[in-house]
Structure formats: C-alpha cells, structure tokens
Amino acid sequence: MFSLLRQPRYLAGTLFVLVAVAVCVRLGFWQLSRLEEKQASNVQRVAIHAAPPVTVPPADENVRHEQRATVRGTFTAGYDFILLNRSYRGDGGVEVVSPFRLESGAWLLVNRGWIPQAFRDAPPSPVTQPVTLRGYLYVWNHEAEEAKPAALQPRQWIFLDAPRMAAQLRQEETFRNAEFLPYGFMMTAPVTQEWLPRPRGFPELDEGPHASYAAQWFFFAFVFLAGWSLILFRAKRKSPANQA
Numbered sequence: 001m002f003s004l005l006r007q008p009r010y011l012a013g014t015l016f017v018l019v020a021v022a023v024c025v026r027l028g029f030w031q032l033s034r035l036e037e038k039q040a041s042n043v044q045r046v047a048i049h050a051a052p053p054v055t056v057p058p059a060d061e062n063v064r065h066e067q068r069a070t071v072r073g074t075f076t077a078g079y080d081f082i083l084l085n086r087s088y089r090g091d092g093g094v095e096v097v098s099p100f101r102l103e104s105g106a107w108l109l110v111n112r113g114w115i116p117q118a119f120r121d122a123p124p125s126p127v128t129q130p131v132t133l134r135g136y137l138y139v140w141n142h143e144a145e146e147a148k149p150a151a152l153q154p155r156q157w158i159f160l161d162a163p164r165m166a167a168q169l170r171q172e173e174t175f176r177n178a179e180f181l182p183y184g185f186m187m188t189a190p191v192t193q194e195w196l197p198r199p200r201g202f203p204e205l206d207e208g209p210h211a212s213y214a215a216q217w218f219f220f221a222f223v224f225l226a227g228w229s230l231i232l233f234r235a236k237r238k239s240p241a242n243q244a
Contacts, residue, residue: 010232017228021221028217035210042205049202053134056185057106063183065139066203071185072133073102075110075126079172081165082123082156088114088198096123096197097160097184099169100133107180109162111138112187113197124196131191136202138162138184160184 045066053068081097093116100110110133115123140147140161147161157165166180187199 010235013228013231017224020224024217024221024224028214028221031210031214031217035207035214038207038210042207045203045205049136056102056108056137057104057181063137063139065137065141067137068135069137069185070132070134071100071102071108071110072130073100073108074130075100075128076174077125077128079169079174080123080155081109081160082120083111083160084152084156084158086114091116093117094120094123095200097157097165098126099175099178100185103130105179107166107175107178108185109160109165109180110135110185110187111160111200113190113199115197119196124194127192133185133187133191134189135185135187135199138186140184160186 048064048066049068051068053070056069056071076099079099083095083097086093086095093114095114096112097109098112100108102108112126138160140159140163147159148157148164152158154168162180162184163182166175166178169175169180170178188202190199
C-alpha cells in the first residue's frame, strides 16, 4: 500500500483526502459546540419563561428577552406596521404591530398577532378602549439580520425593531414627542372574541439542526476515508508487483 504513495497522483489524492477528512471532522465538532450553546440558551430561556410576569415598564432596567409581562393601556389605530413572511399552521400571512400607550404615558410597540395575506393591506383595527395585554417582551438583538430592507414599503418590516419603528412614528404629528420603550411586546392572548389577529404563542424551544449537521459532517469524513482506502486497495491489487 505504501508503495503507491510514491506515485504523485496517489500521494496528492491522499493529501487531499486527509485535508477533507480533517475539515469535515472540524465542522462536525463545531456543530456539536453550536448544539451545546443552543442547549445552554434553552436552559436560560426556560428559567425566563418560568419567572412571574412583570408589569411594563419593569421596575429595573434589566429587561430580558422573552420575559413574561402584562401591560395596560390603549391602542392607537391607523399606525400599524406589517411584518412580512409569517405563517400560522402552514398558512402564509403577516403580523401586525401597533402603537400602545401605557397608563404611565409611555408608548410600547405591540405585536398583535398573525393575519392572512389577503388582509395585509387592510389589517383589523385594534380595540380603542383601555385593555390589559398578556405576553412577553421582545428585545431586538439580531444584528446580522436586516429588520427593514430599503426595498420595502414604509410600514413593511421583517422583524420588530422597536427603536427604529419608534423613530419612524415620531415623524408623525401624533407621536412627535412620544416616549417609546426600547423593546417590543408580543401578545400571547387575545383581548376580544374576534378571530383576527391571532396572537403569537409563547416561542417554542428546540435544539435546531446542529445534531443532524454534525452527523452529516462525520459521515462525509467517513465516506472520504473509506472511499479513498477502497481506491488504494484496488490499485494495490492491480499493481504489477502484486500480480507477479
């Protein structure tokens, strides 16, 4: 077998396979580390979800993403934002974000829930009387993702980015001097008997595809190694020295 490695093509092929195997194994362990990070994050999220709901705004400034909360105030109709590309039980649609004035006088951007695509340009208006909302806080922290691509219409967004949405609303006379909280709110329970919008449920916890990706990379490493070993074995059997 080692005699074959004296031939340039087999030597080059062996070096290539060893590099490929090393890369695949490294990527496999990287996916396993991502899995561990995801599992650790889920443990923290479970603790946050289990904590008693806070009243918005919280007494301290340590606002936690997905922290359960209750708010009381009044919606202001006519200034909805639309979050594109949302689904509900397999159906395509959008989500509606509306400004909500708290009893304290501060403003909060509230995700009221999902509506079908057909209602995108005319979302149901929010209730106008004071209401109590139940849900969780939403802190925008996805720096690698664009919440508001420039190609979209002014009120169309991809994610709820409370600070930037608030800056856009302040261009309206109604909100010229409004004080917006720097995070959003996701409703998890309806406040009326209307079937739309459908509030978001509490976010589901999952470990993502990291375990399957790791298995795939380790499998690719095995295929490279086993395949090249078979090629060398057959080449060895066909070599003149072995047939003599």
